[in-house]
Each structure stands twice: as C-alpha cells, then as structure tokens.
Amino acid sequence: MYHCGTPMILEHIASGMYGAVVVEPREGYPTKADREYVVIQSEFYAKPDPEKRKVDGAPVYVLDGDRLRAAQPTYTVFNGVHNGLVKHPLVTKAGERVRLYVLNVGPSKTSSFHVVGTIFDRVWLEGNPDNQLRGSQTVLLGSSNSAIVEFMIPENGSYIMVDHHFANASQGAIGLVSTNVKAEEKDLEHHNMPATETAPTAAAAVAGKMAFESKCLACHSIGQGKKLGPDMAGVTRRRSDDWLKRWLKAPEKMLATDKDAKAMLKQHNNIPMPNQGLSDKEIGQYIDYFHWVDARGSSDSSASAH
Numbered sequence: 203m204y205h206c207g208t209p210m211i212l213e214h215i216a217s218g219m220y221g222a223v224v225v226e227p228r229e230g231y232p233t234k235a236d237r238e239y240v241v242i243q244s245e246f247y248a249k250p251d252p253e254k255r256k257v258d259g260a261p262v263y264v265l266d267g268d269r270l271r272a273a274q275p276t277y278t279v280f281n282g283v284h285n286g287l288v289k290h291p292l293v294t295k296a297g298e299r300v301r302l303y304v305l306n307v308g309p310s311k312t313s314s315f316h317v318v319g320t321i322f323d324r325v326w327l328e329g330n331p332d333n334q335l336r337g338s339q340t341v342l343l344g345s346s347n348s349a350i351v352e353f354m355i356p357e358n359g360s361y362i363m364v365d366h367h368f369a370n371a372s373q374g375a376i377g378l379v380s381t382n383v384k385a386e387e388k389d390l391e392h393h394n395m396p397a398t399e400t401a402p403t404a405a406a407a408v409a410g411k412m413a414f415e416s417k418c419l420a421c422h423s424i425g426q427g428k429k430l431g432p433d434m435a436g437v438t439r440r441r442s443d444d445w446l447k448r449w450l451k452a453p454e455k456m457l458a459t460d461k462d463a464k465a466m467l468k469q470h471n472n473i474p475m476p477n478q479g480l481s482d483k484e485i486g487q488y489i490d491y492f493h494w495v496d497a498r499g500s501s502d503s504s505a506s507a508h
C-alpha cells in the first residue's frame with residue numbers, strides 16, 4: 203500500500219489518496235494461476251454537503267469528520283464502488299485457479315476477507331510466498347495489511363466475496379467471482395513462473411537448500427549473478443563432486459594447491475571464501491541441492507562463465 207503521508211493522514215486516506223503496488227518475488231510465484239485480480243477494501247465516511255452543492259445535477263457528499271474519527275464508516279467497499287463487484291463480477295471458469303491480491307487500506311477497519319464456497323488453498327500474507335498458510339477459509343487483514351489468496355473454482359456458479367465482519371459487508375464490502383459472465387480476455391495479464399518444480403523433494407536436497415539459504419546467500423546467488431562469490435547455477439557442471447567436496451571441506455587448502463581454485467580466487471579480487479566449518483554430511487547436502495538446481499536446467503546462464 204502506498205498513501206499520502208502529510209497531515210491529516212486519516213482524512214487523506216479516507217478521501218482516496220492511496221493505491222496498491224504488487225511486488226512480485228523475483229522467481230515468480232510457486233503456483234500457476236489462471237486469473238489474477240486486485241481487490242482493495244476501503245471505507246467511505248460521507249455526509250450531504252452542508253452547502254448543498256451539486257455536480258451534474260447530483261447532490262455532493264463531503265467527508266464526515268465526526269464519523270471518521272469515531273471509525274463509523276457510511277460505506278465499506280471493494281475497489282472503490284459500493285456493490286461494484288456485484289454489478290461487475292470478477293470473471294472465472296470452473297476448474298480455474300484464481301489469485302486475488304487483497305489489500306485493506308482502511309483507514310480504520312479490519313477486514314475478515316472470505317470467499318463463500320471456496321477454501322483458500324494458498325494464502326501468502328503481505329504477498330510474500332515465505333508467509334504461507336494452507337487451507338484457510340478467511341484471512342484477517344488489519345488496516346494496511348494485504349494477502350495474496352488463491353482458490354480453485356470447483357464448479358460453475360457465483361462465489362461471493364465478503365468482509366466476514368458482516369456489518370462491513372452490509373455496507374457494501376461484497377462482490378462476486380463468477381462463471382456466469384464473460385470479460386474481454388485481451389486485458390488479462392499473467393505473472394506466472396514456468397510450470398517447473400520449485401522445491402526439491404529429496405530430503406538431502408531440501409536440507410541443502412535450507413542450509414544454503416541461511417549460510418551461503420550472503421555471498422552467493424543461484425541464477426541471479428555474481429555476488430562476493432560466484433553464482434552457484436551450473437556449479438555441478440563446471441566442477442566434479444569430488445572437487446566440490448574438497449572445496450567445501452577446506453577452501454584454504456584448495457587455494458594453496460589447486461590451480462582451478464587459484465584461478466577462481468583471481469577472478470574474485472583475491473577475496474578467499476572463508477572455511478565454513480561444514481561436516482561431511484552437510485557438504486553432501488549442499489552438493490545434492492546444487493545437482494537438483496542444475497537438473498532443472500532453467501538457470502544455467504552462468505554455466506560457462508568460469
């Protein structure tokens with residue numbers, strides 16, 4: 203969420219000075235969605251204009267400061283329009299996976315976001331795939347909280363999105379995800395990664411991945427280029443397992459004796475990799491993980507760089 207940050211912030215957000223930005227994970231999302239929509243929940247605090255002004259013949263409403271400070275909205279809505287997503291449902295088809303980017307901008311209420319007739323099979327709080335929930339019926343969003351929710355459309359019908367705080371739903375926070383409508387397909391945008399496996403399954407490779415992410419990412423990436431040390435993508439193609447074992451056990455020994463290690467050190471501004479104090483078991487796990495990465499074949503951009 204971004205929003206106006208000068209006083210009075212409350213008035214500014216209540217007047218619509220906000221928006222949503224989706225920051226996608228560099229590697230994409232781990233699922234493949236058929237439909238993606240952004241749903242923003244917000245509150246209106248309105249009263250008839252005391253000066254009785256009109257625009258195009260229609261009466262003007264102005265911000266009601268008393269209701270605003272008491273957090274008593276007149277309308278709570280999705281995407282800025284009272285019952286707008288009932289009149290214009292989000293389009294889907296039976297069997298599809300729908301991904302909603304849900305943001306509650308408030309300014310002052312909490313949303314209990316729910317889609318009747320579905321189960322959120324993935325919820326990524328704040329849009330971060332590391333913050334994953336499975337099998338949720340409702341996601342709780344404080345003011346400015348967001349979540350990506352995904353669900354399958356089991357069969358034809360209209361699935362009702364609500365803020366399950368039903369007082370809020372009764373003020374307009376309601377909408378439909380429906381198979382009964384057609385939309386122009388050309389506007390749809392997709393943000394999927396290719397349908398490849400995204401996590402290793404063999405126990406050793408899983409352990410290696412976790413250990414790599416906690417101990418090695420400071421100096422290495424996988425498929426995203428050189429950091430202090432080389433990109434690990436393709437490392438099992440440029441080095442033998444035996445070489446990797448000896449390297450991970452004692453890089454300082456290798457740097458003293460092995461000509462490939464010496465050449466690598468030169469390419470890295472003579473900054474040597476510190477000995478990581480790894481056990482043989484851990485070393486095996488890292489190597490299994492590197493093999494899994496290279497077997498996927500998708501991130502071999504630097505395979506011939508060394």
Ligand code: HEC
Nearest residue numbers: 417418421430431432441463466467470473474475478488
């Ligand atoms: C403080 C930074 C740093 C950390 C932490 C680090 N490395 Fe390195 N690593 C380097 C540097 C720098 C090089 C290359 C330069 C050299 O030492 O010759 C390197 C080289 C390597 C190589 C050889 C790559 C090739 O292309 O042949 C492997 C494999 C490797 N590191 C694995 C790991 C693993 C696994 C971890 C985590 C347990 C790790 N490194 C942690 C800095 C680091």
